[in-house]
Amino acid sequence: MAYQALYRVWRPQTFSDVIGQDVITQTLRNAVASHMTSHAYLFSGPRGTGKTSCAKILAKAVNCLNPHDGEPCNECEICLAANENRLNDVIEIDAASNNGVEEIRDIRDKVKYAPTEAKFKVYIIDEVHMLSQGAFNALLKTLEEPPANVMFILATTEPQKIPATIISRTQSFNFRRISRQDILERMTFILKDKNIQYDEEALNIIAASAEGGMRDALSILDQALSYGDDELTLKNAQEVTGALSNEQIVSYMTAIADNKPAEALTSLYQILASGRSALRFTEMIIRVCRNLILYNSNSDLSKQMDNSVMTQELLDIADKFDNSRLFYIVDQVSATQKNLKNSNQTDIYMEILTVKISEPKVTPSTTEETTTGNDDKVENIEIDKLRDQISHLQSEVKDLSNGATPVQQVSAKPKGHHRANNNTRLNKTAIYKVLGSATKGDLNNAKDIWPDLMSMLEISQRAMMRVAQPVAASPEGIVVAFDYAMWFEQVQDDSEFLRELTDNVSRLMKKDCQIVLVPKADWPKIRKEYIDNNIDSDNKDKVKSNKETKKTDPTVDEAVKLFGEDIVDIKED
Numbered sequence: 110m111a112y113q114a115l116y117r118v119w120r121p122q123t124f125s126d127v128i129g130q131d132v133i134t135q136t137l138r139n140a141v142a143s144h145m146t147s148h149a150y151l152f153s154g155p156r157g158t159g160k161t162s163c164a165k166i167l168a169k170a171v172n173c174l175n176p177h178d179g180e181p182c183n184e185c186e187i188c189l190a191a192n193e194n195r196l197n198d199v200i201e202i203d204a205a206s207n208n209g210v211e212e213i214r215d216i217r218d219k220v221k222y223a224p225t226e227a228k229f230k231v232y233i234i235d236e237v238h239m240l241s242q243g244a245f246n247a248l249l250k251t252l253e254e255p256p257a258n259v260m261f262i263l264a265t266t267e268p269q270k271i272p273a274t275i276i277s278r279t280q281s282f283n284f285r286r287i288s289r290q291d292i293l294e295r296m297t298f299i300l301k302d303k304n305i306q307y308d309e310e311a312l313n314i315i316a317a318s319a320e321g322g323m324r325d326a327l328s329i330l331d332q333a334l335s336y337g338d339d340e341l342t343l344k345n346a347q348e349v350t351g352a353l354s355n356e357q358i359v360s361y362m363t364a365i366a367d368n369k370p371a372e373a374l375t376s377l378y379q380i381l382a383s384g385r386s387a388l389r390f391t392e393m394i395i396r397v398c399r400n401l402i403l404y405n406s407n408s409d410l411s412k413q414m415d416n417s418v419m420t421q422e423l424l425d426i427a428d429k430f431d432n433s434r435l436f437y438i439v440d441q442v443s444a445t446q447k448n449l450k451n452s453n454q455t456d457i458y459m460e461i462l463t464v465k466i467s468e469p470k471v472t473p474s475t476t477e478e479t480t481t482g483n484d485d486k487v488e489n490i491e492i493d494k495l496r497d498q499i500s501h502l503q504s505e506v507k508d509l510s511n512g513a514t515p516v517q518q519v520s521a522k523p524k525g526h527h528r529a530n531n532n533t534r535l536n537k538t539a540i541y542k543v544l545g546s547a548t549k550g551d552l553n554n555a556k557d558i559w560p561d562l563m564s565m566l567e568i569s570q571r572a573m574m575r576v577a578q579p580v581a582a583s584p585e586g587i588v589v590a591f592d593y594a595m596w597f598e599q600v601q602d603d604s605e606f607l608r609e610l611t612d613n614v615s616r617l618m619k620k621d622c623q624i625v626l627v628p629k630a631d632w633p634k635i636r637k638e639y640i641d642n643n644i645d646s647d648n649k650d651k652v653k654s655n656k657e658t659k660k661t662d663p664t665v666d667e668a669v670k671l672f673g674e675d676i677v678d679i680k681e682d
């Protein structure tokens with residue numbers, strides 16, 4: 110049997126299994142027990158805090174044939190079907206990959222039809238903030254006149270991006286970060302159950318680096334165990350948690366010291382893509398700077414260094430900084446922290462910060478030339494200037510990763526430049542081949558093995574793949590979409606890594622299976638091109654003359670084949 114990632118094996122199956130969200134789970138249990146559930150819920154909170162787990166449990170509990178105090182029994186046929194993801198009345202939609210209006214319109218049309226097996230039809234929409242404005246409008250219409258026996262559970266890590274009109278029609282729950290103590294207890298429980306020897310301090314390190322996410326904690330634990338032959342030692346935990354952060358901070362600080370903004374941005378993107386929060390990262394930069402200042406000052410003060418963020422590699426670059434530069438960096442980072450706390454656009458602030466501190470210090474006189482006494486204006490001009498620089502640097506970063514020398518004229522049109530490059534990288538033939546025999550079942554299989562695939566990768570590889578998900582699959586191949594074009598390019602150009610991915614997938618699938626990559630921004634267009642190209646003119650006429658008999662509409666057939674009947678509505682009247 111394929112190796113199963115810990116967080117999947119230990120995914121909670123009842124409300125009382127859910128760790129660290131007692132108020133929420135108790136409220137939901139009471140609602141189920143007293144048949145007072147709402148028709149729409151909004152679950153928001155950081156990743157890995159139990160939102161999707163609770164959504165699945167709630168969907169099961171309201172439909173369970175034999176519930177106890179609001180808990181699902183996990184024994185009746187409905188519970189069993191739900192646990193095996195084969196209950197047709199529970200429909201999971203990942204808005205990150207289905208953000209089109211049409212998918213939501215399909216829900217709107219289909220929602221009127223009663224559930225087929227269970228009491229309630231439950232739509233779980235994950236990452237709901239990714240829906241387009243049009244899709245939100247369509248969803249709102251449904252929420253305004255909710256049909257009987259339908260429940261919507263919307264889950265999001267970014268509730269501030271959801272229209273107030275939607276929020277006001279839901280019952281909203283805020284999932285908290287899980288406390289270090291709760292994470293520790295859960296890991297201890299699992300290790301004892303699996304009869305695995307462990308070091309207490311190792312568990313502490315893992316709990317700390319999980320930043321309140323149970324899924325992250327269990328993934329790190331998985332990795333540490335695979336390093337250590339099923340024994341958890343302090344050294345393994347340090348390697349797994351520290352390798353990432355130390356390596357990253359050293360490369361980031363080195364680029365800053367060498368005044369290389371393009372390289373500094375590259376490591377910033379890696380750090381953000383690996384799931385570190387921007388705020389945590391700024392805290393780390395300040396701690397590192399403090400250490401470097403102490404180290405540079407004199408030997409007495411250096412005894413007060415914070416050893417948790419100090420490595421030999423960092424001390425080795427200490428003499429690249431003088432203390433006035435370090436003070437300047439600390440000032441800039443603290444100023445950015447204030448902005449981070451009040452903004453959704455944390456990535457942009459981090460980019461601006463990175464460019465600022467990786468350039469030689471700006472002297473006050475250069476800003477005075479542009480100043481007319483209006484501080485806001487100066488600030489805006491400066492931000493615009495930095496944004497221009499960043500988009501230019503992004504092109505440079507890409508060229509660096511291509512092994513080419515930086516091109517000067519690209520800064521004018523960085524977008525067009527990206528696209529041209531992606532088009533030459535895109536392997537449409539391979540994508541079309543997968544789409545040619547794609548089915549929803551294959552896509553579900555791909556999603557099923559995905560976490561296991563991730564746990565087979567090295568940390569740095571996993572960091573890149575964190576922004577990628579399968580969006581279509583056939584028996585022989587999987588199309589994987591990347592949130593950022595830059596990561597798509599990096600992986601696409603790394604033939605060795607691609608081969609490794611394909612090998613691992615084939616091993617998990619127990620058959621040959623290709624991996625084909627696509628930037629997420631291009632995916633809807635490619636999907637549409639494929640569907641359009643695969644209707645011959647003959648069929649097109651038929652579609653026109655015969656619109657109401659949807660079964661013969663090749664576009665619908667094609668779409669159904671790709672994405673399944675729950676997304677594409679093909680009702681028979």
Ligand SMILES: [Zn+2]
Pocket residue numbers: 172173174175176181182183184185186187188189
């Ligand atoms: Zn049941």
